[in-house]
Amino acid sequence: MAAALKDQFGLEVIATLAQRIAAVFPDFPQRAFVAQARRGFESLDLMARGRHLARVLRQHLPQDPPAALEILRLSLGPKLKSSEGNGMAPFFYLPHSACVAEFGLDAYEPALRLQYDLTQRFTAEFCLRPFLEHYPERTLERLRLWARDQSAHVRRLVSESTRPRLPWAPRLTQLRVHQQAVLDLLEMLKDDPEDYVRRSVANHLNDLGKEHPALLRQLAARWLKGASPERIALVRHALRSLVKHGDREALQLLGYGPAAQVEIGALDISPRRAQVGEWVRVSLSLRNPRRTTQNLLIDLRVAFVKAKGEPRPKVFKLKRLTLAAGETATLQKSISLAQHTTRTHYAGRHEVELLVNGTALPLGHFLLTEAKPRPRGRKAEPHP
Incomplete structure (x- = not known):
């Protein structure tokens, strides 16, 4: 430490x-x-x-x-x-x-x-x-x-x-x-x-x-x-x-219009059930279905559960993209569920959204559970 x-x-x-x-x-x-x-x-x-x-x-x-x-x-x-x-x-x-x-x-x-x-x-x-x-x-x-x-x-x-x-x-x-x-x-x-x-x-x-x-x-x-x-x-x-x-x-x-249009594929939120102290990885593909180039600002929003069960969203920066017509990009983000002085994690269902030029697109959720005592000698899982 x-x-x-x-x-x-x-x-x-x-x-x-x-x-x-x-x-x-x-x-x-x-x-x-x-x-x-x-x-x-x-x-x-x-x-x-x-x-x-x-x-x-x-x-x-x-x-x-x-x-x-x-x-x-x-x-x-x-x-x-x-x-x-x-x-x-x-x-x-x-x-x-x-x-x-x-x-x-x-x-x-x-x-x-x-x-x-x-x-x-x-x-x-x-x-x-x-x-x-x-x-x-x-x-x-x-x-x-x-x-x-x-x-x-x-x-x-x-x-x-x-x-x-x-x-x-x-x-x-x-x-x-x-x-x-x-x-x-x-x-x-x-x-x-x-x-x-x-x-x-x-x-x-x-x-x-x-x-x-x-x-x-x-x-x-x-x-x-x-x-x-x-x-x-x-x-x-x-x-x-x-x-x-x-x-x-x-x-x-900044050049990111409100009418962006994208198609999401190959979506994976892993693991779907995680313990406090672990990591969750979100990966997906993003395709531009239009016939014209689009400028895209991509963020990820996770609704962390607070002490009384209410959600508190946090936005994670992902990427700025310029996708040509029909072009596809692959994105992924690893999210730490470790306890920090600035963020305390609580068990519950955590909703995940993709923000595309400010518009929220639901991706799914993961369940967070309290950490189980680790057997002696076993090390914490590394960053995914």
Whole structure:
């Protein structure tokens, strides 16, 4: 089993953090900091560990906020060379992020300077949000400058920090008031040369569409006019939640009309009776019976049974197809029935549907039963 995220941010972080601070602030009481930071640390989850270290740091740094923030900034290591493949290493700076969020509001410029440098090593999307809430106009104006920064990490921060539904972060009421200013920032970033930045813009818009679908559809229609392949990919990703819910206008914007016609063959749902912890595989063929080519967006929808027996549908992405007249394609999807922190499985009848350009076509069902105790020494079945 993979180690919990918090276990990759363990006690060794405390000693390293103390050494980094002492290297730029010789008066830093390393032993006292380490002893206090270790107390209760292991009982906390990941984000709480970051906040705990921030509070202990604050007690041992100068009480003058600008001075404390400058020490943190000077202690930062090298910038990230890539946006990928860094694993948990950047999470070393979680206490720095928590420090500036909790104690930096009274030192605006030093705090923004630290966040500018921090986001090029970890992220500042969480710690910037209190500044957007307390100083919206001033901070949005700064983001307009950062949207043209040479660092992709800084440009991504512009989009990520202003997301309506940033994971692990509270909602920001001020961004609803200044919604147009935020949209103007996204306009500046929609053709960013880095996919890393454009994907953040798409995620931001996907958040927006959950609360304001009409606004997202309007913006997507405008952005698709004369769009580059990169911008088309951005819009497609931004519309993904609307598409999953079969939104007709969103599907039409992407070129998938409502009147698709297909023939399903060679259908197999296997096994028909499965246990929690196993896999179910759905396979089928899809034929275009028309005399003209059809653009098809194919998804699979499974109505998972919840604790009280009510269905809760989940959509799985399958494939985008362009089928010529009479052409047939083969599709298959394996569905995990393992228990996850994000999805708990319950016994019952699970209906399966194919979504073709948003139209549901029933495929059948499988029965899910509770897992039976495995004999000792027998391993779980592998991925089909």
